[in-house]
Amino acid sequence: MRRPLWLQSLTQQGTTPPYLLKYRSSEAFIVATIALAIFTDMILYALIVPVVPFSLSSRAHVAPDRVQYWVAVLIAIYAAALLFWSPICGWIADHSASRRSPLLVGLFALLGATVLLHVGNGIGVMIAGRVLQGSSAAVVWVVGLALLADTVPQERLAQAMGYVGAGMSVGILLGPLLGGIVFDRAGYGAVFGIAYALIGLDVVLRLLLVEKKVAARWNPEAGGRASAWNEQGKPGQESGEAVQDPSNGSGKQEPVASSSTDPEQGRPRSVEDAAPENSIPKKRKLRGRLPPLLSLLYSRRLDTALFGAIMQASVMSAFDSVLTIHVADTFHWSSTGAALLFLPIVIPSFLGPVFGWLSDRYGGRYLATLGFLCALPPLICLRYIDTNKINDKVLICILLVFIGLSLTATFPSIMAEISAVVEVKEKKMLASGMRGYGSGGAYAQAYALFNMAFAAGCTLGPLLAGFLVEQEGWATMAWILGLLLAVAAVPTFFWLGGFLFVKQPLECH
Structure with a gap:
């Protein structure tokens, strides 16, 4: 008995290809999803x-003088859940047969969180x-970015991450306004009601999504980047073909020795094809035995990307913690007027795909460094x-545009670097x-580290800015934030894409 198309779509199995397979497994559809x-x-977070303050006082019956305390606690709880679940989600995603299934689980967790926040009276x-909500965010970020790394070739990944960055910026900055x-x-x-509508749309798209490796059951040419690892031992390269460093963007290629690989194990079939066991440095062998989550941290390139993400x-x-209060005190604006001031930061994020294309075309090192440095003056x-x-009202809008533009320029390069490090280390x-990271790879665990770094930054930023404004004033807070980005520019210039003065495509410093 033939199963209905909707059931085939849900299980992604059977002899008949899912309806509109070509479009549902396309790179553009997966990136958009x-x-x-x-x-x-x-946007649901923001x-x-x-x-929340209204809910705490009118529904949870929190005393007015304790509202600020519980707002801070709820923010910290979200961040703690995000940090806790990110590495766990990364490990599960890299050891599961499908990326889509964990994404659906995360979506239902988000629905449950929204219901609890909606009806909760305690x-x-x-x-x-x-x-x-924090657990759901861990799933979405870790598994979603790993799915992008599976789907999009490294030479176009930064542009894809630009769309993700645009979605993130618009969500987090338009959420409070809306x-x-x-x-x-x-x-x-x-x-x-808006939250439920967005979740409903998300459910539809995630059910329609067909991963590249699943589409390959009916169309072997649609296997995507992840399948290339298992089939050839290196992504998108035939044996003996030149391999380009996937992140330096220089366009220079160097040949790599041919090595036949076992599709099941992702390792050389014969000892002759690989380096002798006794020729492998002891430290490298020890690192190879570490869990991917720990071994990846030995990469200075990855550490640089994580540090940049934190800053x-x-x-x-x-x-989020200082802008609305400062303009309300200075310009005497209402909450709606102050919220509209986030638009100058949001609008430049729509250029994320353009900056991603530039990063793919010319390399992310200089673009990200320039982005960090250009944010310093405004x-x-x-x-x-x-x-x-x-004059001050016009000036702050202009300054926020340049700040948003500079931060947008750094995002795609850092995101694409995470995937490049995994590829090069493999x-x-x-x-x-050595065996490598196995058939499941380590993309999800690498993006779990990124997620933890980003969550740490989102926790540090509001606390630092609020403390500085309270203790030292708005002016001091402004130049210290600029200093943070200037500091981030230094390792970015020297290490993003590999050490500046060493060209070793197979070396992950």
């Missing part, structure tokens, strides 16, 4: 920000909702926004005769 998933996760229920306006105009229930997230999230100039004059391990 992941970008929307990131957008949904971030959408309820204006609502602080315990709201804490449970934030835990579920939540505040809807809450003022239509009330508490309408805010969560970038810190500055981006710092405005951040320092924020110190001059201190009077209720039209090549090096296979060339040394």
Whole structure:
């Protein structure tokens, strides 16, 4: 008995190809689905920000003088859940047969979190909702970015990450604005109505999505980047073909020794094809036996990308805790007017795919370094926004545009570097005769590390900015945020894409 098409779509099995397989497994559809998933996760995180204080006082019956305390606690709980679940989700995703199944589980966790936050009338229920929300975010970011790395070739990955960055920026910055306006105009229930609508759209797209390796059952040419690892031992390269460093963008290629690989184990078939066991440095062998999550941290390139992610997230999230209050005090704007000031930071994020293309074409090292450095002058100039004059109002909008533009320029390069490090380390391990990361790879675990770094930055930024404004003032906070990005530019210049003065495509320093 033939199964209905919807059931075939859900299980992605059977002899008959799923309906519209070509489009549902296309690179563009998968990128759009992941970008929307990131957008949904971030906007639901930020959408309820204006609502939480009201919920705490009117529904959870928290005393007015304790509202600020519980708001901070709920933010910290979300970050803690995100940090805790990210490495676990990475390990599960790299050891599961499908990326889509964990994504669906994460989506239902997000739905459960939204329901709890909507109907909860006690602080315990709201804490449970934030835990579920943080857990869902871990799944979406880790598994979603790993799916992108499976799908998109390295030479186009930064551009794909640009779309993800646009979805993230729009979600996290438009969420409070949309939540505040809807809450003022239509009330508490309408805010969560938007949340349910977005989740419903996300459910449809995730059910329609067909992974490249699943599509390969009916179309072997649609196997994607992940299948290339298992078939050839290195992504997209025939034996003996020149291999390009996937992240330096220089266009220079160097030949690599031919090595036949076992498709099941992802390692050389014969000892003759690999380096002799006794020729492998002891430290390298020890690192090869470590879990991928730990062995990846030995890469200075990955450490550089993670440090850049922390600094970038810190500055981006710092405005959440200080910008609205500062302009309200300085310009005497209402909450809606202050929320609209986030638009100058959001609008440049739509150029994320353009910066991603530039990173793919010319390399991410100089683009990311330039982005970090270009953010320094406008951040320092924020110190001059201190009077209720039209010039100051125009100036802050211009400065925020340049800050948003600079941060957008750094995001695709850092995101694509995570995948490039995994690819290069895998090549090096296979060339040394070691097993590598196995058939599941380590993309998800690498992006789990990125997720943890980004979450740490989102936790550090608001706390640091709030403390500095309270203790030292707005002007001091502005130049210190600029200094953070200037510091991030140094390792980015020397290490992103490999050590600046050493050209070794198979070496991951």
